[in-house]
Amino acid sequence: MxxxxxxxxxxxxxxxxxxxxxxxxxxxxxxxxxxxxxxxxxxxxxxxxxxxxxxxxxxxxxxxxxxxxxxxxxxxxxxxxxxxxxxxxxxxxxxxxxxxxxxxxxxxxxxxxxxxxxxxxxxxxxxxxxxxxxxxxxxxxxxxxxxxxxxxxxxxxxxxxxxxxxxxxxxxxxxxxxxxxxxxxxxxxxxxxxxxxxNRRTSELIKYAANAFLAVKITFINEIADLCEKVGANVQEVSRGIGLDNRIGKKFLNAGPGYGGSCFPKDTLALSKTANDVGAPVRIVDTVVEVNANRKKAMATKIIDAMGGDVSGKTIGILGLAFKPNTDDMRDAPSLDIIPALQEAGAKVRAYDPESMEEASHSLKDVMFCDGPYHALEGADAMVIITEWDQFRALDMERAKSILNGNVVVDLRNIYTKADMTKRGFDYTSVGRP
Known part of the structure; x- marks a missing residue:
């Protein structure tokens, strides 16, 4: 055809x-x-x-x-x-x-x-x-x-x-x-x-309903992660425990810095606006939009707290800028909220992403874009993982420790374990895990 x-x-x-x-x-x-x-x-x-x-x-x-x-x-x-x-x-x-x-x-x-x-x-x-x-x-x-x-x-x-x-x-x-x-x-x-x-209208709604539901799952597990941190539970084990229930499923239950990208942010907002216009508000989706926006901003506070509450004059090495791995898409990426907030608090930022740095340079100012993960960590007071690219999952931590100016690691994607990182001498912070 x-x-x-x-x-x-x-x-x-x-x-x-x-x-x-x-x-x-x-x-x-x-x-x-x-x-x-x-x-x-x-x-x-x-x-x-x-x-x-x-x-x-x-x-x-x-x-x-x-x-x-x-x-x-x-x-x-x-x-x-x-x-x-x-x-x-x-x-x-x-x-x-x-x-x-x-x-x-x-x-x-x-x-x-x-x-x-x-x-x-x-x-x-x-x-x-x-x-x-x-x-x-x-x-x-x-x-x-x-x-x-x-x-x-x-x-x-x-x-x-x-x-x-x-x-x-x-x-x-x-x-x-x-x-x-x-x-x-x-x-x-x-x-x-x-x-x-x-019919045509049902098909149009299926798309929005699907994306909104996935956004709800992401936001739900992120709020459960906050609860885990308060009560000493492990969000990854909670995710596994509920994800094994076939009625729930394991996908989109990974706690992190919030959703971004080309679809979820605009589609949840558009669905909410349409629903309000016809007098059938989707209050769950309204809340998800608000909670996700606040979560991305809260991640900067999490990093600052991990660094003793003050990042003025300090350098932070950021690994990952795109909203997810295997894309160069920066639309509504958490890094776009996190990095400016860190800069506003007085931090200097070095950053590396395998694919999105050119795109990121249009939105992020006064960031030193680096040639690789270790280049981004040179002289930094902390390492922060924002996007879980495969190449960040098995970093040479001895090398990283030798070039960092400090020992703080903030892992917003939970790709390492606290036991291993503590053993290696890092002051390690993750999401929703004791």
């Missing part, structure tokens, strides 16, 4: 490359000429493990194309995916749908024959109705269907998530659209992937 992807951001690029790898012919469209030029030259604008090889392979085999001109790509497409950004709107927290609506208007003017227009972007309930109205108004003679097909891609594992998903959700009542979507995802039948067909 012929597929067009409007937008070459994280979702659009990964989805386009994976559809091409299924055997479909995919054209990715973006207005950013420099980004398209780089993609044509084989330069991937985001870090996602395996994506560069996947793009290179499918470009070489002439199934994946990039362009700034949507004309032919939309006219010849069986399905056109809208995969543009929906950031939180300044001032009120609602999802900014201007890019979605702009894409819909552009698609409407170029469609030729029956076309399935697919909302892949994360959008509030009812957006599909608005997209349909825009297309009808722009092109009254258009033969089309608007479908909701939310993405469930984890940054750092997106290719696997697309090719071996837990489920595929498709929102449409149009029988022809169901046939097109079934054919697009037919390669997944070999994996017996559940494909849930539902």
């Amino acid at each position: 012929r597929v067009t992807m409007i937008g070459t951001g994280y979702v659009g690029l990964v989805s386009g490359a994976c559809f091409a790898d299924f055997g479909h012919v995919v054209t990715c469209v973006d207005k950013d000429a420099s980004k398209i030029d780089k993609l044509k030259a084989g330069e991937i604008p985001i870090f996602e493990p395996g994506l560069d090889q996947l793009v290179e392979k499918n470009v070489k085999e002439e199934r994946l194309f990039f362009t700034t001109d949507p004309t032919d790509a939309i006219k010849t497409a069986d399905a056109v995916f809208i995969a543009v950004g929906t950031p939180s709107r300044r001032g009120d927290g609602h999802a900014d749908l201007s890019y979605v609506y702009g894409a819909a208007e552009e698609i409407a003017g170029l469609m030729d024959g029956y076309t399935v227009v697919v909302n892949k972007s994360t959008v509030p309930v009812g957006t599909g109705d608005e997209v349909e109205a825009i297309i009808k108004q722009t092109n009254p003679e258009a033969d089309f269907a608007v479908v909701s097909n939310p993405e469930f891609l984890r940054e750092g594992a997106a290719i696997k998530d697309f090719k071996v998903p837990d489920r595929v959700v498709v929102g449409t009542d149009d029988e022809r659209a169901k046939e097109v979507m079934t054919e697009l995802y037919r390669p997944l039948y070999l994996n017996e992937t559940p494909i849930l067909f539902t």
Whole structure:
């Protein structure tokens, strides 16, 4: 089938490359000429493990194309995916749908024959109705269907998530659209992937409900971690104890500095705003948003307390800046709250992250970005682990101790144990463990 992807951001690029790898012919469209030029030259604008090889392979085999001109790509497409950004709107927290609506208007003017227009972007309930109205108004003679097909891609594992998903959700009542979507995802039948067909509004809500529920789990275990610290319990053992219950599950029960990234912060906020607008507030989600924001700020206090309550004039070596490992995404990363708070308290910061330092440099000022983990620790009064990259899990602690100016270690991801670190002579602080 012929597929067009409007937008070459994280979702659009990964989805386009994976559809091409299924055997479909995919054209990715973006207005950013420099980004398209780089993609044509084989330069991937985001870090996602395996994506560069996947793009290179499918470009070489002439199934994946990039362009700034949507004309032919939309006219010849069986399905056109809208995969543009929906950031939180300044001032009120609602999802900014201007890019979605702009894409819909552009698609409407170029469609030729029956076309399935697919909302892949994360959008509030009812957006599909608005997209349909825009297309009808722009092109009254258009033969089309608007479908909701939310993405469930984890940054750092997106290719696997697309090719071996837990489920595929498709929102449409149009029988022809169901046939097109079934054919697009037919390669997944070999994996017996559940494909849930539902109405469009239900599909749109599934995405927000899924992300909000995961955010609730993260925030719940973070509050339990605070309780563990007060009563002398171990949050990791609590997590294991409740996670072995199949009704709860073990995923997203790792205590830490709070959630961040491109999805959870904006999606919980957008869901909350939508719910309040229709008079059905989701109070649990409202609380999660507030608690998570406060938690990221509290982590700076935790570090300062571990350093004796005063960091003025001291140097802190930060390991990890991205909101999670295997990505360069800095959106709403805990480090963006923690580091400025430490600087405001008078600390100097040296930092290292394997992938996100260039992106971080746009948001973090007066930080010395280093060449490696040990470079970040040279002369520092404390080592702080914010992101649990694999290369931080087995550091040479003797080497670290020899180059640190102090012996304080604050592990916000619980990747080491207190017994081992104390044995090595460190003053060790973790999250939710005695």
